[in-house]
Structures are given as C-alpha cells and as structure tokens.
Amino acid sequence: MELSLQNITKFYFKNLALDRFSVHLTPGIYALLGPNGSGKSTLMNILTDNLKADSGTVMYTNDAGISENILKMGERFREKIGFMPQYSGFYPNFSAERFLWYIASLKGLDKNTATLQIPEVLAAVELSDVANHRIGTFSGGMKQRLAFAQAILGDPEILILDEPTAGLDPRQSVSIRNYISEIALDKIVLIATHVVSDIEYIAKEVIVMKKGTIAAKGSPSLLAKNMEGMVWQVTVPSEEVSEMQMFYRVTNISVPPTDANHVILRILSGHKPTSDAKTIVPTLEDYYLYTFGTEIL
Template sequence: MILTMDNVSKKYRKKWAVQSLSLELTSGGVYGLLGPNGAGKTTLLRMLVDISKPTSGQILLDGQSIEQMGDRYRSILGYMPQRFGFYNRFTAYKFLMYMSSLKGLNVKQASVRVEETLRMVGLEKQAEHKIRTFSGGMKQRLGIAQALLNDPHILILDEPTTGLDPKERIRFRNIIGELGRNRIVLLSTHIISDLEFSCKEMILMNEGQVLVRNTPTEIIKSLEGNVWKAKLTEPQLAELTSHFKVSGLSYQYDGIVARVLSKEQPVPQAVPEPPRLEDVYMHYFDEEATV
C-alpha cells in the first residue's frame, strides 16, 4: 500500500499553510511528522483524511485519488484529530459502540472491537464509567481507541499523547509500534520523545514544507561535530546566546553548562558532544524541544 502526496498545497486566504509538498508513505512502519506549532502539520493531516481539499496537487492511494475513492478510502482509515469531541454522559463502552456504528460495523463486530480497543489503551476497567469522570489523559486514550475501531490500514494521529503521563506515553508508543508492522501510521507531534524509538522515519516540517526526511539515527548523525558543551558564567552565556543557538542549559553551583550548536568550537573551553534529537529540533526550528 502506497499513500502519495503529489505536489500538494493548501492556501487559506493569502496564507499558504502547505506548499508544494510531495511525500510517499508505505505500509510497514511508523512515520513521525515533527514540527513546531503552526508548521502546517494539522493542515496536511486534514487533507490526508479527506476533510480538507488541497488547493492544488493530489493525494493518491495506490495510484487512485482518495477524493474519488470516497467511502472506500474512509473505510480503511483511522483518524484521531488534535481536538476530539466526546459525549460526556456516555460511558466509554457506549461511546465506542456509537462510533463503531458511524464506521459501518455491525453490532457483533462492534462489540468485539470495542472490547479489544479498550484493552489496548488500558481502559477496560473503565468501560462502564461516564466519560465526564475521565481525566484528560483517559479521554486522550479513548480518542486513540476510536481511531482503531475499524482496524484501519492507514492510521493518522494528530498530537495523540497530549495529556498523557510518562507511563501512558510508553504504553502508547508500544501500541503504535505494534500497529505499524503492517499499516501506514503517520504520527504528528512536537514532542520528540514520542518519535525517537517508535518511528522508522521522521519527517521534519516547518512553514508548510518538508525540511528533511530520514531515520532518527541518520538525522541525529547529520549533526555530528556541530554540538558542543561548555561551562559558562552568566555574562559568558549572554554573549554566547547572541551568536549561537543553545539547545539546553544546566545550572550548577559553579556555573552554567550549555549545549551549543556550532560548526566550529564556540568558546575555548567547549568540548564536542554527541548530538541528540533536542539538538536537531533547535537546529531546524530555532526553539527548544518538548521532550
């Protein structure tokens, strides 16, 4: 299965949210779409799930336009938007049964899938609890569950780990890693730790365009020799930040340890450091990463 974005652009009034973007995604792995807020990630995902139409270009599944495929395309699609509405008076089970009917599952199929997905996201014990009693993280897990109801071949997730605690995040990454074995999974986030261990490829996006696409290992490797660590005083730090990007700071009793991005040694006391994804984020997006 091949999902192709062919020179896709989207314009809102005078602003281009996505510009001349071309990508090809294949079954058998998780793709991580990483970028700051406002990069165009959500706009791209809305076009991929056929909610929003491209201003120009086309999106194809195995050579067929997804717009022309219509319901055939949507029947194999799972989508969790960034903001998801719930019926707070419903129980988790009733809500998922309702969503199953919208996805075309009969009652018998729906009952089986609802129980399976509740187990997958760790909400089986809360199946008969009203959604209004759920925490933000539990609602987020319920949103992930509804995206999985029709056992989709293509799974699109927009900021799915917002509100999840570290333990829930690990559970989510394990679920996604398993699902990605025989599906196309596209995960959009600005939280880099969601991607480092679960994605076969990362797609870095900003201002509506793809900046780089590669494996996490290769993207990190591309910054080798460009990351330094130096212990500084407050005045030295102020001077340094006026000339270089600083991807991390650690305040210690005898000074400030800074991670600095530079092709050359930024200060005499700086020593080379192995690059990390936080450094990659700062390098491409000029802001600190959310880990």
C-alpha cells in the same frame, strides 16, 4: 499498499498552509515533525478526506498495485483509515464504551468484531475501569486516550494520529508510543507532533515540516547526523551562563553532581564555542532545535 501525496496546496484565504507538498508513504511509522502552524493538521485533514485541498491529489495504491484518487474512493477509502484528530469532540453523556460502539457502527464493524475489539482497545488505553463512566467526567488525558482508542478500533491499515500524546503524562505517552510501534507492522502510520521524543525511536522516517513545505526528510539517525561536530558540551562557572546564552544556542543546562559552582551546557554551534568544549553525539532533538532556532526556543 502505498499513499502518495502529490503537490498538495491549501490556502486559508490568503494564508498558504501547504505549498505543493509531496510525499510517498509505504507501511511503517512516519513522523510529521514541525512547530505549531507548520501545516501538520491541515495535511492530515486533507489526507483523511476531512478537508479539500485547493490543488494536488492523494493517491491510494492497494496491494494488487491498483492506484485510485482517494476523493473518488470516498467511503471505501475512509473505512481504511483510523484518524485521531488534534481536537476531538465527544458527547459528554455517552460512556466510553457506548462511544466506541457508536464509532464501531460508523466504521461498519460487525457485532462480533466490535464485541471482541472494544474491550481490547479500552484495555490498551487503560480505560477498562471507567468504560461505563460518562465521558463528561473524564480528564483531558482520558479523553485523549479515548480518541486514540477510537482511531485504532477496527484495526485500520492506515493510522493518522494528530499529536496523540498531547496532554498525557510521561508514563501514558510511553505506553501509547509502545502500543503504536507494536501495531504498526503492515500499516501506514503517520504521527504529527512537535515532541521529538514521541517519535525519535519508533519512526522509520521523519518528515520535517516548515511553513507548509518539507524542510528535511530522513531516518531519525540520518537527520541527527547532520549535526555531527556541531553539538558541544562546555563546563563553565555558573555566573557565565547568561553570557553564553547571549552568544550561543544553549539547549540544556545541568549541574555536575560534584561541583555546584559550575554548570554543564549543551550548545549548538557551527564553531567551537570555548577552547575546552567537547563535541558530543547529536540527537534528533538537536537537529530540530537547530532547524527551528528561535521560532520555538
């Protein structure tokens, strides 16, 4: 199975949201990493046939090697997809379970499969206890988990998740993340996020988006490697922190356990910031912060 996006362009009036965006996806987890407004949701809405591109095509290739335009496939394509949009609408009077039954019928699941899977997905997102409660009484995090549950219902071969951990506490984020990596085998999974830790350890490939185009693409470790020799650790007296921040991109400040008068800075810089600065192993987050600089700091 393959999904191929070819030269996707999308304008909202005169605002160019996607600019000849092309990418080829095979089974595995891909991250769509980029700041707000970079075009992640637009891309996902086009990929799930919820929004029409101005130009470009999305081709789906099945395991027999036959390629088709997804617009031509219509329902046959949509039933292969689990989609968690960035903003989900729910009927507040439905219970979580009834909502999932409703989704199961939209997805064309037979009754036996739904009977089996609905309790499974509710358990996976830790909503079994409130399965019969009205969604109107749910917190934002609970609704977010229900949105994830409806996406994975029916075991779709393509899973498109738009900021799946937004509004979740760290423990729930980890639980969703682990669940995604468990079920990802044989699936194409695309996760949009601006939270590096969501995808750093599970994505086979990170597609870094900037203003509707691909700024970079590669495995998390390969992207992090670009920063080798540019991530520094410097210990300075506490009163020098603001001066260092004026001249350097400081991405972390910590206090050493034994010395309250000094701080340890993590600095991204093309040159050695101080004579006693040491280089440290770069992470994907260093790369992301360096790429987007002041846009997100």
